[in-house]
Amino acid sequence: MGNPKGFIQIPRKVAGYRPLNERVYDYGEVEQTLNEQDRKDQASRCMDCGIPFCQWGCPVMNNMPEWQDAIYKGKWDEAISILHETNNFPEFTGRICPAPCESACTLNIHNEPVTIRENEAAAAEKGFELGFIKPNPPKKRTGKKVAVIGSGPAGLACADLLNKWGHTVTVFEKDNAPGGLLRYGIPDFKLNKKVIDRRLDILIQEGLDIKVNTHVGEDIKGSELLKEFDAVCLATGAMKPRDLPVQGRDLRGVYFAMDFLKQQNKVIRGEKIPDEERILATDKNILVIGGGDTGSDCVGTSIRHGAKHILQIEILPKPPEDRLPDNPWPYWANVLRTSSSHKEGCERRWGLTTKRFIGENGALTHVEIAKVEWIKENGKYNMAEIPGTTEIISADLVFLAMGFVHTIHEGLANELGLEYDNRGNIKIDTKYQTNVQKVFATGDATVGASLVVRAINYGRQTAKAINAFLRK
Numbered sequence: 450m451g452n453p454k455g456f457i458q459i460p461r462k463v464a465g466y467r468p469l470n471e472r473v474y475d476y477g478e479v480e481q482t483l484n485e486q487d488r489k490d491q492a493s494r495c496m497d498c499g500i501p502f503c504q505w506g507c508p509v510m511n512n513m514p515e516w517q518d519a520i521y522k523g524k525w526d527e528a529i530s531i532l533h534e535t536n537n538f539p540e541f542t543g544r545i546c547p548a549p550c551e552s553a554c555t556l557n558i559h560n561e562p563v564t565i566r567e568n569e570a571a572a573a574e575k576g577f578e579l580g581f582i583k584p585n586p587p588k589k590r591t592g593k594k595v596a597v598i599g600s601g602p603a604g605l606a607c608a609d610l611l612n613k614w615g616h617t618v619t620v621f622e623k624d625n626a627p628g629g630l631l632r633y634g635i636p637d638f639k640l641n642k643k644v645i646d647r648r649l650d651i652l653i654q655e656g657l658d659i660k661v662n663t664h665v666g667e668d669i670k671g672s673e674l675l676k677e678f679d680a681v682c683l684a685t686g687a688m689k690p691r692d693l694p695v696q697g698r699d700l701r702g703v704y705f706a707m708d709f710l711k712q713q714n715k716v717i718r719g720e721k722i723p724d725e726e727r728i729l730a731t732d733k734n735i736l737v738i739g740g741g742d743t744g745s746d747c748v749g750t751s752i753r754h755g756a757k758h759i760l761q762i763e764i765l766p767k768p769p770e771d772r773l774p775d776n777p778w779p780y781w782a783n784v785l786r787t788s789s790s791h792k793e794g795c796e797r798r799w800g801l802t803t804k805r806f807i808g809e810n811g812a813l814t815h816v817e818i819a820k821v822e823w824i825k826e827n828g829k830y831n832m833a834e835i836p837g838t839t840e841i842i843s844a845d846l847v848f849l850a851m852g853f854v855h856t857i858h859e860g861l862a863n864e865l866g867l868e869y870d871n872r873g874n875i876k877i878d879t880k881y882q883t884n885v886q887k888v889f890a891t892g893d894a895t896v897g898a899s900l901v902v903r904a905i906n907y908g909r910q911t912a913k914a915i916n917a918f919l920r921k
Contacts, residue, residue, distance in 0.1 A: 455494045459493060460561065464483045466792070472793075475753075478640070492520035495518065501513055503553050505779065508549070508900065508906040510535055511535050512535065516569075517563065519531060525581065529573060536902075537610070538648060541645075542566070543568075549781055550566070557778055557779070583651065584651050593679045595680045595919070597619070598683050598861065599685045602629065603684040605620070607912040608912075616919060622659065627661060633707075642714075679887065684892045685857065687854070687898040690852075692705075695805050697808060703806055703813055706744065709747060734758045735748075735756045738850060739849065741850065751848075760798065760844075765799065765823070770785055803816060806847065815844060816842055818840055820838035853897070854872075854873060856874060866884075880918070881895075889915055892904040
């Protein structure tokens, strides 16, 4: 703890966003960066708590006090080394993580937590800039072969560790570039894809083999992989979107959010989308159903398309501005969050249900919604429509951003005969093994849709389990 009075003398300072009237016209990252001295000052605010609740709140158990102190002292090599002990990809989480560590930070008792997430991104960028992050291939190979299906954060974290430990690892990705939802689900204005490519270059130089445009279960059967590899890990994510089966669902203009976001990311990547398949929000009334991050990403993308009006609705009540008594520190703060996209221009409403989609000649024109209330009975909340609150709103495009239900069963998972839990996720034991010999599963495929940082943690833990299995 280089500055024991840092948290008293220096106020919290965030980098903030690029000017609104500039950023809405491009897909560059919206978040700015602090200068090096400001960043060191922010790191000095860490209190080096006897019990680091920030670490307790972090899914990968980052050693926050240690690398904050290293940043404060300008020891960027030490900072990134400590970060890599627990997190394969701090440059990803430093940009897109909702920072549960900051919610648990002791200084958040008075809403002034250390800028842990921004500090993490800064340490990673310094690591690359100064050459501390570089290829470090294993000195010898074990002779064991592992197949990892899926190149999202869980799959890459698992594959990275197994490769570093000397196993020969092949990652199979069905899309034309690796990264999973990091590449095709998160907009470029939150995560520039060159950041992903930079890390992938290092992983490949370390010996990781990545095969794209290879849909395991279709192009290659799972049974073939079981013959060729000593272990197989499924990191296929939770890609089954939650649908809204109401009247008019089949109208042209009603899309899953990921169809919209993935297509835009492909366009930025330089891929050509046929005109008849292109989903454009330009000069249209947009309705986003779902109040989470995916919905927010649809808002930001629609704004950059030049939408006429954007409404985002959520079926749950509006969250409070501040913590309620039953949601104390250091738990995750269930409060209203406003993203950079919301600040760019969007109407938001809560406590609304969607009753039907209305259209003409097969195309969406309006949506019928109604207000709901949540009534607690026998310890459970039940939703009830409020009579007389129905309204019809204009909508040319609807994006369903209501989350995901579970991993895709059709194809590989069913072919292998995997068991599922009661939520439809792949069932695993405490060693991340499925019911099929030498088949493991990790990440959202086993727990449902969650955070990138949790996916990295699951990938790391699964890698340890596979390593132990291979070395028996």
